[in-house]
Structure formats: structure tokens, C-alpha cells
Amino acid sequence: MRRKISIFGATGSIGQSTLDLIGRAPENYDVVALTGGGNVAQLAADARKFGADVAVIADEARLPELRAALAGSQTEAAAGQAALVEAATRPADWVMSAIVGAAGLEPGLKALEQGATLALANKESLVTAGKLLMETAAKHGARVLPVDSEHSAVFQALVGEDMGAVERVIITASGGAFRDWPLERLAGASVAEASSHPNWDMGQRITIDSASMFNKALELIETREYFGIDPEKIEVLVHPQSIVHALVGFQDGGLMAHVGPPDMRHAIGYALHYPTRAKLPVERLDLARIGQLEFSDPDPKRYPALRLAYDVMARGGLSGAVFNAAKDMALDRFMAGQIGFTQMADVVKATLDQLLPDDGLIDAPMTLDNLRQAAHLGQSTAQNVTPR
Ligand code: NDP
Numbered sequence: 001m002r003r004k005i006s007i008f009g010a011t012g013s014i015g016q017s018t019l020d021l022i023g024r025a026p027e028n029y030d031v032v033a034l035t036g037g038g039n040v041a042q043l044a045a046d047a048r049k050f051g052a053d054v055a056v057i058a059d060e061a062r063l064p065e066l067r068a069a070l071a072g073s074q075t076e077a078a079a080g081q082a083a084l085v086e087a088a089t090r091p092a093d094w095v096m097s098a099i100v101g102a103a104g105l106e107p108g109l110k111a112l113e114q115g116a117t118l119a120l121a122n123k124e125s126l127v128t129a130g131k132l133l134m135e136t137a138a139k140h141g142a143r144v145l146p147v148d149s150e151h152s153a154v155f156q157a158l159v160g161e162d163m164g165a166v167e168r169v170i171i172t173a174s175g176g177a178f179r180d181w182p183l184e185r186l187a188g189a190s191v192a193e194a195s196s197h198p199n200w201d202m203g204q205r206i207t208i209d210s211a212s213m214f215n216k217a218l219e220l221i222e223t224r225e226y227f228g229i230d231p232e233k234i235e236v237l238v239h240p241q242s243i244v245h246a247l248v249g250f251q252d253g254g255l256m257a258h259v260g261p262p263d264m265r266h267a268i269g270y271a272l273h274y275p276t277r278a279k280l281p282v283e284r285l286d287l288a289r290i291g292q293l294e295f296s297d298p299d300p301k302r303y304p305a306l307r308l309a310y311d312v313m314a315r316g317g318l319s320g321a322v323f324n325a326a327k328d329m330a331l332d333r334f335m336a337g338q339i340g341f342t343q344m345a346d347v348v349k350a351t352l353d354q355l356l357p358d359d360g361l362i363d364a365p366m367t368l369d370n371l372r373q374a375a376h377l378g379q380s381t382a383q384n385v386t387p388r
Pocket of ligand 1: 010012013015035037038039040098099100101147148149201202205
């Protein structure tokens with residue numbers, strides 16, 4: 001039977017990998033919606049190729065361009081945040097949430113409200129509004145499947161297991177671009193240097209977040225929100241080869257590791273075909289050739305972002321929305337050349353120090369309005385704090 005699918009963030013790295021898988025068996029899918037942020041050419045080309053019902057570009061100013069690019073096709077053109085949300089209300093069986101940043105939350109919620117299976121790459125949704133997302137899924141009998149490689153790995157290691165027997169969850173980190181740099185060089189690291197990842201081929205923002213380990217910080221919170229595991233049971237292990245994605249430790253001492261190639265099409269394909277395992281076009285690992293797998297504890301001086309994630313988990317409430325917004329603003333400031341690489345963590349820490357003691361907004365109910373306010377506060381504070 002053909003499945004109806006939509007891809008939010010279709011023009012990005014995860015979106016393109018998803019389309020790569022869909023394109024290998026197009027007879028199995030009806031594409032409902034494809035969306036992009038500003039890349040009209042890619043969006044229109046894919047909408048034509050896959051015969052999408054609707055293509056949405058987030059940047060409203062690009063609507064005439066999108067209309068022109070889709071002229072004569074069967075695809076409707078739309079633009080703006082409201083159109084993104086509307087596209088998510090169109091019935092679909094499976095929806096990929098791969099918009100980068102907080103903009104991915106609302107379409108994800110709408111997809112869950114109509115009962116779709118949500119393949120969640122947009123980790124920011126879980127970090128900012130994990131409780132709301134999981135409650136919405138439960139209320140509408142919908143399912144959220146993790147796409148982040150570490151969380152897909154934990155999910156796979158937990159199949160058939162009793163959560164009560166889980167002692168700890170370990171997510172691995174490659175260590176990013178600066179794993180082996182002397183600490184004193186980090187302050188002067190450039191945007192270009194931070195934008196190259198040793199193992200994974202990803203979008204620029206997540207690649208820089210890997211170098212700072214803000215990406216892993218988000219993933220710690222994501223692990224807590226997705227699996228409901230206490231923060232003290234979640235650990236990060238530096239593993240330069242990026243072959244073991246996560247490990248789950250059980251109370252009998254057993255440790256289940258998920259081992260796979262550093263190719264997002266594995267996690268995407270697992271979510272696409274769940275609960276079955278389909279044949280996927282990813283590398284088959286030759287462990288004898290790899291020879292050695294290394295593991296070490298993350299150095300807190302090199303990766304201060306991890307500590308901040310534990311502070312946010314301890315605080316709870318809307319602190320994830322503040323954290324994510326502050327992290328995004330710090331990243332914007334680094335990419336604009338306004339602050340240095342190591343000052344990103346200073347900016348986020350100063351923002352949390354200022355905002356988390358507040359017991360008003362942070363403890364307010366998790367509604368979209370309150371989340372927006374918390375994010376706005378995190379963003380504006382992070383924009384104005386002077387880093388050390
Ligand atoms: P990319 O930057 O490559 O792609 C992001 C997508 O979001 C693009 O389609 C982009 O459009 C769109 N977009 C950007 N801003 C907006 C906006 N304001 N409104 C609507 N759409 C927007 O990111 P990735 O594919 O790397 O990452 C996507 C998500 O998946 C992120 O949350 C990331 O953390 C997560 N993830 C990514 C992994 C990876 O390997 N890449 C691994 C695990 C998780 P356009 O390009 O047209 O501007």
C-alpha cells in the first residue's frame with residue numbers, strides 16, 4: 001500500500017537524505033508536502049520530481065519565485081509560517097520533521113494532532129517542548145520516532161526491553177572539529193574551522209554545534225525527554241570513530257551497543273520502515289578494517305556546554321526553550337564574527353544564570369505562547385550579554 005508522506009525541511013541535509021531513500025522506491029509513496037526555508041530551486045525541483053501536492057517555502061518573499069518555478073506542475077505553491085503549519089494538517093501517514101531550529105515545533109505538533117507518525121530529526125522540538133510534544137502524541141494516538149543517530153540507537157537497543165531494568169544510557173560524541181586541538185587555541189577558532197566535521201556530513205549549524213558540543217548538550221536533554229530517563233543516568237562518551245552511536249546499560253551489567261556507519265540514512269530508514277528493517281543503501285561496516293574503537297570521558301574544560309545541559313535538565317519547565325534560544329543566538333553571534341568560539345558557552349551560561357532563577361515564566365505552563373516568550377527572552381538576553 002502506498003504511504004502518504006510529508007517532509008518538513010526537505011531542502012536540508014536530513015530532508016535530502018530522506019528524499020534519497022524515498023526516491024529509491026517512489027512507487028511506495030505519495031508525497032503530500034515538501035518544505036524549505038529559502039532554497040526555492042531545490043524545493044521546486046524535488047516537488048516536481050516527487051509530484052508533491054504542496055511545496056511551502058518559509059520565506060514569504062520567495063513565493064513569486066516558487067510559483068514561477070512550479071508553473072505547469074501539479075504542485076501548489078505556498079509560503080510563510082502559517083502555510084507550513086497548514087501543510088502539516090494535511091493527512092499523512094509519516095512525517096519527517098527536519099526543519100532546523102525552533103521553527104520545527106509547530107508543524108511537528110500539527111502532524112501529531114492528525115495522528116501521523118512523526119520521524120523527529122528536529123531535536124530542538126524535544127529540547128524546548130518535549131513534554132508538550134510527547135503529550136500531544138499520546139493524546140492523538142500518534143507516534144514519535146527518533147531520527148537523531150544516538151536516539152535511534154538507544155531506541156533500537158531498547159526494543160523488547162523493560163525500562164525499569166535500564167541503569168544508564170550512554171550517548172557517544174565524536175568530539176567534533178577541535179577534539180585534538182590544544183585548549184588554548186580554541187578561543188581563536190574560526191567559523192570555517194568549526195564548520196568541518198571529522199566524520200559526519202551535516203548542515204553548517206549542527207556541525208559547529210558538534211565542535212562546541214552544544215549539539216551533544218541538546219541531545220542529553222533530548223534523551224531525557226524522549227525516553228523519560230533521569231539526568232544522572234545519562235552519560236556522554238567521546239568516541240572518535242562515530243561507529244558506536246549509543247549504549248544502554250541494564251541492571252544485570254549487560255551493555256547493549258548500537259553499531260552502525262556514520263550515515264544518517266540508517267536512522268532515517270529505520271524510522272521510515274519501523275517496525276520492519278528494510279534493505280538500506282548504507283555502508284556495511286568492516287570492523288576488522290576499522291581495527292580499533294576508542295572511548296574517553298569528555299573534558300569539561302573543552303566542552304562546557306555539557307554541564308549547562310545538566311543545569312537545564314535540573315531546572316525543567318521552560319528552561320529548555322531559553323537554553324535553545326540562547327544557544328542559537330550565541331551561534332549567530334559567533335557566525336557573524338561578533339564573539340569567539342569559546343565565548344558561545346560564556347554567552348549561554350550568562351543567559352541561564354540571569355534567567356533560570358526566575359520562578360515566573362520558567363515555571364509557566366508549556367503552551368506555545370509561553371514557549372515563544374521564553375525563547376524570546378533567551379534570545380534577547382543572549383544577544384546583549386557581554387561574554388568574558
Ligand atoms: P540543514 O540546515 O541542512 O536544513 C535545515 C532545513 O530547514 C532546510 O530545509 C532549511 O531550508 C529549513 N529551514 C531553515 N530555517 C527555516 C525556518 N525558519 N522555517 C522553515 N524551514 C527552515 O539542517 P540539517 O538537515 O542538518 O538538520 C535538520 C534538523 O535535523 C536539525 O534540527 C538538526 O539538529 C537535526 N539533525 C541533523 C543531523 C544531520 O546529520 N544533518 C543529525 C541529527 C539531527 P533551506 O535550506 O531551504 O533554507
